[in-house]
Amino acid sequence: MPEATEAWLEIGFGGGEHMAAQAGRHPHALIIGAEPFVNGVASAVRHIEERALRNVRIHEGDARDVIGWLPDACLTRVFIMFPDPWHKARHNKRRLIQPAVVTELARVLKSGGRLRFATDWADYAEWTIERVLADPAFRFESETADRNAPPADHVTTRYEEKKLGDCAPVFLDFVRV
């Protein structure tokens, strides 16, 4: 998209509601979405067509592959909205947020770029703060001290509406130093 002034990435967009709404609000941003769930991709395509969006590109598959293909310092924003919680201790290792993924996100984000993570599982919020801030490339920068306050530009997601977690949604914004 030649007119794009920035590139964003949404990891695990589910039904694509958040991605499509953000793309509609930010036509200057090229939004890459990655999602392996085929029904989610079909839903996202419907949202994109209904809104006649031209600034979304979809990868039907693992976001970690997309990240690996990206050059250094190319993204302004990354969204990880309500990733699979894998809340049983023996499944924690399946969580998306792992030190190697954090390192890769630091590589592809521009300085000043932002990573937004949301979850309604208290333990995953703490897990993520610990792992993201363990990387000196990131610092914490949320709009308010209240982590349960949705950021001004937040769009409610389908998973969020289901309220399946063990706490109110937590929103974490990190800045790439």
Ligand SMILES: C[S@@+](CC[C@H](N)C(=O)[O-])C[C@H]1O[C@@H](n2cnc3c(N)ncnc32)[C@H](O)[C@@H]1O
């Ligand atoms: C709990 S759902 C949340 C979906 C959406 N973000 C929402 O809030 O409604 C997590 C999504 O992440 C997707 N996902 C899991 N691992 C992924 C990966 N490695 N790359 C991209 N998407 C992934 C799943 O298929 C699922 O649709």
